[in-house]
Amino acid sequence: MWGFATLATILLLSLPDHADSTRLSDLRDSIGRRPLSRPTEFLAAHNKIRAMHNLTSLSWNRMLARYARRWANTRLDDCKNLEHSPNSPFGENLFWGLRDHWNASKVVKYWGDEVQNYDPLTNECLNNSVCGHYTQIVWNTTQSVGCTHALCNNNEGHLFVCSYDPPGNIYYQGPFGGRFGKCIVYPPSSDRSSSTLSGSPHAPTGITAITANNRDFISGTTGHPANLTPPKFNLNNV
Ligand SMILES: *[C@@H]1O[C@H](CO)[C@@H](O)[C@H](O)[C@H]1NC(C)=O
Ligand SMILES: *[C@@H]1O[C@H](CO)[C@@H](O)[C@H](O)[C@H]1NC(C)=O
Ligand SMILES: *[C@@H]1O[C@H](CO)[C@@H](O)[C@H](O)[C@H]1NC(C)=O
Ligand SMILES: *[C@@H]1O[C@H](CO)[C@@H](O)[C@H](O)[C@H]1NC(C)=O
DSSP states (O other): OHHHHHHHHHHHHHHHHHOHHHHHHHOBOTTSOSBOOOHHHHHHHHHHHHHTTTOOOOEEOHHHHHHHHHHHHHHTTSGGGOOOOTTOSSEEEEEEESSTTOOHHHHHHHHHGGGGGEETTTTEEGGGOOOHHHHHHTOTTOOEEEEEEEEOGGGOOEEEEEEEESOOOBTTBOTTSOBOSSOSSOOTTOTTOOGGGOOOTTSOTTSEEEEOOSSSEEEEEEOBOSTTOOSOOOGGGO
């Protein structure tokens, strides 16, 4: 009996490390209707957007996905606050949506549609809009992505977290290279830190850009310093 119980516990504890995608596709939304998003959905949606710019495809990184999931799992009681993981060495796109129609394809497409808000000549988001989720997706030095789609507690909707390595949205740089006087996401110290884009009370000042609206979804992204970009994070330690 003891032997069996111990073995079962070990199997249970070791399962998540080996069965990420299985577990994801086995989970259902809060009313049991459909599976939560699969890695292939996240990845295909990202690479469709990158292909439009002839950029190399991102690869799926399970350790980035685990990093994203671990962060998401700490946020499920207050998804709407859209808090970013502090000091993450990765780029990070977040999305919270209350309604059940949100899935990986829709969320990533929503981010990609910010292309209309981005001015590549000046490297800024037009009309105080948000374009940083899009620019992270098409950042040409970013190579891999890992995402998670989690259900928030108390039927409070869906939380999506994508982590990117190396991170994009480097201050004063553009997604396709080049240095600019303007930023997609302004650094914390900057006077230009666009307060209209910085809405999360718990996020480190200036590194988040928020799509706020009166409706039932919101998204945020991060910016990163060029000189302080951490040496390539050892993903094996995540
Ligand atoms: C992508 O490559 C195709 C074929 O080489 C070219 O016609 C197109 O203009 C390129 N698109 C961009 C956005 O660079
Ligand atoms: C995601 O949502 C869109 C729009 O509602 C839908 O067309 C698509 O089939 C969904 N994808 C999956 C995998 O459920
Ligand atoms: C920006 O705002 C101006 C004036 O309101 C408007 O004419 C223009 O279409 C807007 N541009 C975009 C990309 O939304
Ligand atoms: C990114 O774009 C810059 C500027 O065009 C180019 O020099 C660099 O080689 C590109 N990097 C990658 C990984 O495509």
